[in-house]
Amino acid sequence: ATPTALMVGTGRSAKLGILIKNGEVLETVNQITTVVFDKTGTITEGTPKVTNVIGDEKEVLAIAAALESASEHPLAKAILKQQPNSDYVVENFKSIEGRGVEGEINGEKVFVGSPKLAKSNSFEAEMHQLQNEAKTVVTVGRNQQVIGLVAIQDMAKATAKTAINSLHRRGLKTAMLTGDNELVAQAIADQVGIDTVIANVLPKDKADQVKHLQTNEVVAFVGDGINDAPALATADVGIAMGSGTDVAIESGDIVLVKNDLLDVVKALELSKKTFNRIK
Ligand code: ADP
Ligand code: MG
Incomplete structure (x- = not known):
């Protein structure tokens, strides 16, 4: 690769x-077989x-708001x-990465976060219903x-489906990685047409999931750096x-300045063209 050709390609x-x-x-772009996306802020x-509050709405929101303000x-x-x-x-506030937040209110332990934080949950039926609607609970x-x-809803980006579709047409596989629950993750993946869902992944394990995929695939990872910078680097x-x-x-x-998922496809095309020119 001559440096001049590279400059032209990247300048364009x-x-x-x-x-x-x-x-x-x-x-490497020519060899990619799988494109892995982070969910929050990337696909969504x-x-x-x-969208919904179940239980004593006033009390539930009061506790949640007190904890989340930190x-x-x-x-x-x-x-x-x-x-x-x-x-x-809230006193004794503590944040648990990939799980939620906890603390004490009037001497009582309180938490808000992943259903995994609770030992038992009397709202299972409502929870599954909401998760099937692609809402994070x-x-x-x-x-x-x-x-x-x-229940909290994060809409899929408008261009996500078209972008995924055009990656598939180019023969690439797609996957989505998230710390969220698998029902929610699957519901969102279905909306945009992503092949594979890897859910319940703790932030510290995202890079390991990429490494694992790399045993069989050449992997591009698309993310926003919230929780996923090591995966981007891996x-x-x-x-x-x-x-x-x-x-x-x-x-x-590669950085997509416009945050448009269609630019994932464009970036791959451009990289290929640039590489073929300088080869
Ligand atoms: P993602 O992979 O989608 O970016 P995270 O790893 O940040 O998600 O979080 C995974 C899960 O942990 C969330 O879906 C939620 O259940 C829980 N969680 C994490 N932080 C918080 C918080 N501050 N408040 C409530 N829930 C939280
Ligand atoms: Mg994230």
Whole structure:
């Protein structure tokens, strides 16, 4: 590869909002067999909204809002948009990565987060119903008991289905990786046509899932850097959404400035063209 040809190729793509940061991946792009997407903020808009509250709505939201006011998670933002303040004050706040948040209110242990945080859950039927509607359900609990649910919906991006479809037409496989529950993940994957769902993956395990896929596949990973920067770095080709975190943009080989999933397809096409020209 001559440096001049590389510059031309990457300069052209930059005008389209596709930054090829690492020219060495151009060759690898031709060999990609699977494109793996992070769910939240990549396949979905990343601006989730509360749609349902099950249980004593006032109490459930008051506890959830008090706890989430100390969290930066997109789900926390959704809950605080619905219920901006709370009469409760939380002590001993703790955030559990990929699971939720917990603390104490008036000396009682409280939590909000993944159904996995609760030992038992008397709202199982309601929970499954909501999850099948592609809604993420967080449980709100006090003294080890689930007292209610908050269902939160994060819509799939408008162009996701077309982008996935055109990857399939190019003979590529697709997968989605998420910390969310498998019913929700599958419901969203079905909406956009993704082949494979890998759910319930803790943030620290996302890179390992990519490594595992790499035993049989050449993997491109598309993410926004929230929880998934190590996966971006581990993949054969890391594609970062431009709206993502600084660490995503640092970890990615290719950056999609416009955050459009159709640019995943364009980036692959451009890389191929550029590589063929400089070969
Ligand atoms: P994703 O892989 O979709 O980006 P995360 O790994 O960040 O998801 O979170 C996985 C799950 O952990 C969420 O679906 C939710 O159940 C729970 N969770 C994590 N953080 C929070 C929080 N601050 N409030 C409520 N639930 C949370
Ligand atoms: Mg994420």
